[in-house]
Amino acid sequence: MALEIGQKVKIVRLRDRVSSDVAGRLGKSGTISNFKVVDGRGIGVVVEFDDKYATWFFEDELSPA
Numbered sequence: 173m174a175l176e177i178g179q180k181v182k183i184v185r186l187r188d189r190v191s192s193d194v195a196g197r198l199g200k201s202g203t204i205s206n207f208k209v210v211d212g213r214g215i216g217v218v219v220e221f222d223d224k225y226a227t228w229f230f231e232d233e234l235s236p237a
Contacts, residue, residue, distance in 0.1 A: 173231065175217055179204045180237035183219070187230055194227055201237040202226075 175181070182201045186194070202219040208228055210216035216228035 181234040182237040184235045
């Protein structure tokens with residue numbers, strides 16, 4: 173999936189154990205605000221939600237909204 177800054181995405185799965193703040197975003201939509209190198213071999217996608225909360229996800233945790 174080709175992702176771009178400003179694109180709306182939906183959180184469809186969570187790969188790892190996460191905080192309750194992040195887990196509560198499962199099934200919600202947000203806007204891609206940036207990208208980040210997460211582990212030296214992958215790219216994370218920073219998603220900002222309507223309440224201004226932002227965090228990163230792996231690409232396979234997202235789908236177009």
